[in-house]
Amino acid sequence: MNTDKVLDAKGLSCPMPVVRSKKAMDEIKTGQVLELHTTDSGALNDIPAWARSANHQVLDHQEENGVYKFWIQKG
Amino acid sequence: MENNKSTLVVFSGDLDKAIASFIIATGSAAMGNQVTMFFTFWGLNILRKDQGISVDKTFLDKMFGKMLPRGPEKLGISKMNFGGLGAKLMKYTMKKKNISTLQELIELAQELDIKMVACTMSMDVLGIKKEELIDGLEYAGVASYLADAQESKINLFV
Numbered sequence: 001m002n003t004d005k006v007l008d009a010k011g012l013s014c015p016m017p018v019v020r021s022k023k024a025m026d027e028i029k030t031g032q033v034l035e036l037h038t039t040d041s042g043a044l045n046d047i048p049a050w051a052r053s054a055n056h057q058v059l060d061h062q063e064e065n066g067v068y069k070f071w072i073q074k075g
Numbered sequence: 076m077e078n079n080k081s082t083l084v085v086f087s088g089d090l091d092k093a094i095a096s097f098i099i100a101t102g103s104a105a106m107g108n109q110v111t112m113f114f115t116f117w118g119l120n121i122l123r124k125d126q127g128i129s130v131d132k133t134f135l136d137k138m139f140g141k142m143l144p145r146g147p148e149k150l151g152i153s154k155m156n157f158g159g160l161g162a163k164l165m166k167y168t169m170k171k172k173n174i175s176t177l178q179e180l181i182e183l184a185q186e187l188d189i190k191m192v193a194c195t196m197s198m199d200v201l202g203i204k205k206e207e208l209i210d211g212l213e214y215a216g217v218a219s220y221l222a223d224a225q226e227s228k229i230n231l232f233v
Binding site: 011012013014015016018019021022050053054055 | 098101102104105106107108172173174175183187
């Protein structure tokens with residue numbers, strides 16, 4: 001998938017994955033895609049909830065060896 | 076979805092409740108909300124500078140100033156504090172688990188433009204002066220809190 005920015009938030013716990021994602025989103029343009037890596041198991045629910053509230057779209061997510069990856073399009 | 080507001084009254088000066096308040100506040104700001112935190116009574120201790128500041132005070136105010144914790148590092152936890160040992164253990168385990176400290180969360184809140192308001196009436200009661208609190212605060216009373224709360228979809232009392 002096309003990614004415009006990668007954010008490594010591995011090892012960080014609530015609320016940092018969401019806060020860092022927000023900051024990363026501020027740095028890209030509408031329609032561009034952020035790739036987020038996190039190890040916070042709450043992220044599976046948290047990232048979609050944050051994206052919904054902030055008007056972004058989660059395009060895809062995957063889990064690999066305890067790392068959750070999200071592709072989020074800026075709205 | 077734009078311009079939603081969240082308001083928190085931070086009444087408690089317990090470390091655990093302060094951390095919870097700042098996690099909700101910074102999370103809400105990350106979700107694009109405009110956040111106001113209104114600090115009153117014991118909650119003001121969270122905003123105190125850790126060094127002693129010499130200001131002109133009455134005897135009683137000075138005693139209060141000495142007895143109340145100065146800033147995030149000095150706060151106790153609401154349960155199992157055991158004279159400060161509990162707070163130390165809590166900070167130790169949170170650090171090991173890579174959870175942000177209260178100090179970091181406060182800085183993050185300022186970075187995210189969260190409005191932090193100190194209640195002037197409580198400052199009078201506890202004898203706390205502006206010089207003793209961290210920079211970047213606003214000073215107000217119940218009306219300005221209510222004005223923000225009326226426009227908020229989320230309003231918490233901690």
